[in-house]
Amino acid sequence: MAYSNLIPQSLGVIMKKLHAATALALIASSGLMARPILISDLDPEQLYSQAQINQQIQSVKYKSSASLSDLQKEYLAIEKIKTMDAAQLSHEDLGYLNKASSYQSKSFRLHDEGPLPVAIFDVASQAKFKLQQHFIAKELAALDALKASNQADYLNSLVSNSDLDSAAIQIAKVQSLNSLTQQQAKNLATDLLKTRSLSDPLLIKSVEQARDFDLSKQLLIKLNNHDAHRQLDALSKQFTVFEQEALLTSVINNNQYLASQALAQYAQLPVHVRVNTLLLDKLQDPTLGASAAKAIALTSDHQLFEQLASLAVEKNASRLQVANALSGLRFAEGDYARSLLTEIVKNKQIAYADMAQEVTKWLD
Amino acid sequence: MVRLIKRSIVTISVVAVLAMAGLTANAEVLTYTENTNSANEMALGYPVPVPVDSMTAINGFRSYNFLKSHHEALALTHAEMTSIKVGTTHNGRDILAYQFGDANNTDVDGLVEPAFLVNGTIHAREWQSPEVVTELIEQIIERKADQGMIQYLLENTNIVIVPVLNVDGFLQTQRYPINVTNSPGTTTASTPNDKFAQPRDGRMRRKNMPGVDEILSTEADRLNGVDLNRNSLHFFGVQPDNSTPTSLIYGGVNPFSEPETQALLEAAKLAPESELRFYQDSHSFSRVLFVPQPNNPRLNAITQSVATKYQNTTLSQGANYFPVIDQVGSGIATTADYFAYEHLIPAWTLEIEPPQGFQGEPNGGAFYGGTGASHSGFIAPDSAIARIRDQLAPAQLLMFYHQAGPAYVKSVQIADTNDNLVYAAKWQTNGNSRSLNVTTDQVLTGGQQYKLWIQFSKPMRWRVNNNIAQYPGQSVTLSPNLSFSGNANNISFSRSLTSNNSNWQNQAGSALSGFASYMDDAIMLNFTMPSNVVVASSNGNTNFNLTINVQDFSGLALDANPATLVDWTNGAWTGYENTAGVQGDTGGSDNSYAIKVANNSLTLATGGGSSSGGGGGGGSSSWLLLLLLAGLGLKRRG
Numbered sequence A: 001m002a003y004s005n006l007i008p009q010s011l012g013v014i015m016k017k018l019h020a021a022t023a024l025a026l027i028a029s030s031g032l033m034a035r036p037i038l039i040s041d042l043d044p045e046q047l048y049s050q051a052q053i054n055q056q057i058q059s060v061k062y063k064s065s066a067s068l069s070d071l072q073k074e075y076l077a078i079e080k081i082k083t084m085d086a087a088q089l090s091h092e093d094l095g096y097l098n099k100a101s102s103y104q105s106k107s108f109r110l111h112d113e114g115p116l117p118v119a120i121f122d123v124a125s126q127a128k129f130k131l132q133q134h135f136i137a138k139e140l141a142a143l144d145a146l147k148a149s150n151q152a153d154y155l156n157s158l159v160s161n162s163d164l165d166s167a168a169i170q171i172a173k174v175q176s177l178n179s180l181t182q183q184q185a186k187n188l189a190t191d192l193l194k195t196r197s198l199s200d201p202l203l204i205k206s207v208e209q210a211r212d213f214d215l216s217k218q219l220l221i222k223l224n225n226h227d228a229h230r231q232l233d234a235l236s237k238q239f240t241v242f243e244q245e246a247l248l249t250s251v252i253n254n255n256q257y258l259a260s261q262a263l264a265q266y267a268q269l270p271v272h273v274r275v276n277t278l279l280l281d282k283l284q285d286p287t288l289g290a291s292a293a294k295a296i297a298l299t300s301d302h303q304l305f306e307q308l309a310s311l312a313v314e315k316n317a318s319r320l321q322v323a324n325a326l327s328g329l330r331f332a333e334g335d336y337a338r339s340l341l342t343e344i345v346k347n348k349q350i351a352y353a354d355m356a357q358e359v360t361k362w363l364d
Numbered sequence B: 001m002v003r004l005i006k007r008s009i010v011t012i013s014v015v016a017v018l019a020m021a022g023l024t025a026n027a028e029v030l031t032y033t034e035n036t037n038s039a040n041e042m043a044l045g046y047p048v049p050v051p052v053d054s055m056t057a058i059n060g061f062r063s064y065n066f067l068k069s070h071h072e073a074l075a076l077t078h079a080e081m082t083s084i085k086v087g088t089t090h091n092g093r094d095i096l097a098y099q100f101g102d103a104n105n106t107d108v109d110g111l112v113e114p115a116f117l118v119n120g121t122i123h124a125r126e127w128q129s130p131e132v133v134t135e136l137i138e139q140i141i142e143r144k145a146d147q148g149m150i151q152y153l154l155e156n157t158n159i160v161i162v163p164v165l166n167v168d169g170f171l172q173t174q175r176y177p178i179n180v181t182n183s184p185g186t187t188t189a190s191t192p193n194d195k196f197a198q199p200r201d202g203r204m205r206r207k208n209m210p211g212v213d214e215i216l217s218t219e220a221d222r223l224n225g226v227d228l229n230r231n232s233l234h235f236f237g238v239q240p241d242n243s244t245p246t247s248l249i250y251g252g253v254n255p256f257s258e259p260e261t262q263a264l265l266e267a268a269k270l271a272p273e274s275e276l277r278f279y280q281d282s283h284s285f286s287r288v289l290f291v292p293q294p295n296n297p298r299l300n301a302i303t304q305s306v307a308t309k310y311q312n313t314t315l316s317q318g319a320n321y322f323p324v325i326d327q328v329g330s331g332i333a334t335t336a337d338y339f340a341y342e343h344l345i346p347a348w349t350l351e352i353e354p355p356q357g358f359q360g361e362p363n364g365g366a367f368y369g370g371t372g373a374s375h376s377g378f379i380a381p382d383s384a385i386a387r388i389r390d391q392l393a394p395a396q397l398l399m400f401y402h403q404a405g406p407a408y409v410k411s412v413q414i415a416d417t418n419d420n421l422v423y424a425a426k427w428q429t430n431g432n433s434r435s436l437n438v439t440t441d442q443v444l445t446g447g448q449q450y451k452l453w454i455q456f457s458k459p460m461r462w463r464v465n466n467n468i469a470q471y472p473g474q475s476v477t478l479s480p481n482l483s484f485s486g487n488a489n490n491i492s493f494s495r496s497l498t499s500n501n502s503n504w505q506n507q508a509g510s511a512l513s514g515f516a517s518y519m520d521d522a523i524m525l526n527f528t529m530p531s532n533v534v535v536a537s538s539n540g541n542t543n544f545n546l547t548i549n550v551q552d553f554s555g556l557a558l559d560a561n562p563a564t565l566v567d568w569t570n571g572a573w574t575g576y577e578n579t580a581g582v583q584g585d586t587g588g589s590d591n592s593y594a595i596k597v598a599n600n601s602l603t604l605a606t607g608g609g610s611s612s613g614g615g616g617g618g619g620s621s622s623w624l625l626l627l628l629l630a631g632l633g634l635k636r637r638g
């Protein structure tokens, strides 16, 4: 029997019978632990098939508000909220959003993979998001006004009171940086670097705006949160290829968290800028060796590939070096690297039996 | 990241000119944004992740190219990990499985190893999956020499992991990390909500890519592909939409018609299938387990028990992965249905977070403070994925440890205070059975001090900072439960031995001095042989049967009779006896060890000859219990 088989016609009734026992067992086994809404918790009419959802939405415009289903009301609520301009919400809008923020979905469809109801629309979250955007817009307008009236006060406000700021103020401050001059951003970033944690969004944004090598370096050799990846990509491209080389080298040598990505970027530098020994030396790094191998592969540099091939058969090379030299040739994927690997395998030059076995599989 | 997107656009424009010639209509390409809603944009409320070219784990989602290289490099560097090409996708790309273990496929007793299969990324858009599965790979490799849980698993089991099954589809989602095409049936004039209601290609591709080009805007093929999680044998085609080729859940022309699902079967053969004891298919989202229930009560009881253990471990990590138990006998041709029904093993569909429908926790992307836009749960923010990976690894590893099977007593040794061996017994495995080989069997003396050492077949305890602790989220009796029992002067007696956590051995040293093969696979303690057992005559000896009752750290009790080997057959354990010697799924106490004690060191009966507890660590409650058991005629078999 399939769950979804039951959906189109009178599924709810059948569903309810089918899953009531299961749900009770679950509640019993998990005590008072939080659990998701289950099919057995729903009224049969609350569960819709995709065809029913489509049909309900198509017919919504032909219906009077009095005859709308919950699904149709929720659909219209989402439409209404999304079309509101966050910067110019009326009193009525605010009242509506506040009420909608605590709305609990009443219409569901079945999860694709199993017997779990999935709310079709999330009116509450959409409303909360709109309200948050409204507060941000208000704060941003206040900051803009302050900036217009008193530049110094505005700049001071950016560096002060961060712990007391609401999320909206913090986001507005970050957004307001877009209009700073490069020098203003540089001054701000320098100030913030003394007092804020590196993961502070305002600090990161000010460094991005400053387009300053030293500031970017200070940030990137330590930044290790989710923002780091975008920043490494964006910041390094602000500079000349020689500056990029220096910046990426610093990151590779000092920021273990970002080093793998930095190595991949390093490999894309022009051949006259790249320092090949940096890549070759990193092959013996227990954490970054494979990333160095990948970087070498990305250079498409035949001379480097030959050095990998020599290292792979070098008697004094460590197990890790041999593995990463072979990996580099594997990752290169071109005919030349493959021919080097083939030669090594043919001559039985891999000192480690398990590695020889893996490499042989690559060539199949 | 940005680079990747630009590169794709260049490729597209070149290919597009060639491929699109003759086609009149293009699908509308829509974009997910952080904050902007418009006619063709949908705000998620947080930055939309794009793949990062990093091989090492990050707070973000790695590109397939770099993930694959990462897996390959690990397999080359570590002898414990082996790559196996199990198939080729529709578009000619390798599908790789990785096997974890030692060189042989036998455990320390020479038996064929039990096996587990974890599948990742069967649905292209579920980016949480490859990251979670890769974390599992990383933890196995990082901890391969832990002298404990992981080393035990590597030496005694066979773990097979497929990180990305739907390679073509996954690459398509990464090629267009912020773009989708409009819902079927909508036009550019439709409302944004309608256009985004059922996004299909690009970031929201779910199916594989047979005859589908890699250009997002191609109208003619964008709904094509097979739902690889509807392409299995059991319950094939049971849903009406399973037979509609453009449907999101199109099941294909036949069960296992697709190269990707065939590759999964190939991966199962690496186990081989007959040795499989656990299967997980890793999806997102909803933060639940969908648990199939074949018509097999013993299997279902075991599966529900391990699913609850899984949930409890995730709870200890701060995430409630709730088991949603299927109706018995129902299914929809998922791969979890296949392994549950075909191989009768605990199997489920893991739906990684964000949650769905939990009270007090917003659904989908709203869980992360986002807008909760339709389908946003497939796009977890970069900032969440490292936590998600970490929260799930301990639960998955616990499943392997549990399904490796219950522990049994391997060896018992007793020495006197001069370190002279006075009793030694060892279970010897010969083919399909074991026999107890007693090599030292001297007569012990009541009232004397001895040292007892017992070796088990698994690491039995978990440690945190070197201290014995519960495995995250589990609750087992941590100290071993030991007693002597027997019959003297026609009366049953039982004397418990004082034991505690510190008896577990985490120093190497082997018999009578430390652990044997793995940390905490042995206990060692000093005890005084009880003398307060009343005997009828001071001549001869009395047998004191050593009774050993210990749970492993997943809560599995001992195999009470090591003579019959534990295996997994028809959805349940075989050869797994309880204290009374009856086969089942619960196990019990092993009391196979008869220690001789000289009667002249015990208490001589004076007239009435009743034996009572007290002294020598005697426990009258267990004595009463034993009397009761004897009265009920529950006697364990040989």
Ligand SMILES: [Zn+2]
Pocket (backbone or CB within 6 Å): A113, B123, B126, B283, B284
């Ligand atoms: Zn899925």
